Amino acid sequence: MTTDIHGTVDQQLRRSRQRYTQGRRQLVDLLVGAGRPVTIPELLDLGARQSQSSIYRNLAILEQAGAVRRLTSTDDTGRFELAEELSEHHHHLVCSECGGIEDITLPDEVEEALHEAVTTAQRDRDFAVDAHHLELVGTCGDCG
């Protein structure tokens, strides 16, 4: 079976003293279905049955609870994806033309090299690294 996403989100929300409402559940479903970071307009297009302001509020709550991550791309509208705790560790292909983002995973050996580099990096700095994330910037198929 795949990990029980809704169960995990429910726990995360409880920890934040928040409820797993219909609206929040639906946003999680939409994010799972998208498989890439999406914008608020995209969520509405995908059939989110709630007002724009509720989407913002619910995503903010989900983000605080650790279920969702907010990104920005080259265009300037926020994009949202499931937190890594709920999805696979991955990175992003970012199109500098349209701002679109696709997910990508890297070979294990590269991840290992990265992890090692991260460990070394924080030894030299007064900075506690929680996560790493690689952006490959270029032009997507649609824009190319």
Add this chain to the structure above:
Amino acid sequence: MTTDIHGTVDQQLRRSRQRYTQGRRQLVDLLVGAGRPVTIPELLDLGARQSQSSIYRNLAILEQAGAVRRLTSTDDTGRFELAEELSEHHHHLVCSECGGIEDITLPDEVEEALHEAVTTAQRDRDFAVDAHHLELVGTCGDCG
């Protein structure tokens, strides 16, 4: 000698049929001096002698010419840095508390592994990668 940044920017702007005005030169100087991505308010604090709207316009022109890169962090105000063509290839430590960003460079062997991974990644996808950029997300010294 260090590379002649102003000469290079001048050429880049000419290629875009734009002039290297006082204001643009000053922005480049401020970015060089900062040594990390800065926001518009920070540029004003650092003594930019031009209106906010001119800063936006000039940074947009410099970005189009390839001299400046625009980023966003966890807070939601744009941040600007010199393009890699004018600076050393580097990556970023991003503070999830305050949104601040610091520059960091990686060991050559990691860069090589990354470069190889990038090459492989784009072979499998309809996506032309121009550049890569690693974000190490965590908590900076001030916030920790």
Add this chain to the structure above:
DNA sequence: CTCCGTGCAAACTTTTTGCAACGGG
């Protein structure tokens, strides 16, 4: 019955644009 969550509309923040004045080439 009590709260929390929601939609709507208004407020706010950041960024972009219109317009008239300025200034370097």
Add this chain to the structure above:
DNA sequence: CCCGTTGCAAAAAGTTTGCACGGAG
């Protein structure tokens, strides 16, 4: 002179908030 650049103020885009209603526990 002339055209690009600037500052100011207004507009636009994205996001957040106030408020009153409605629904879940």
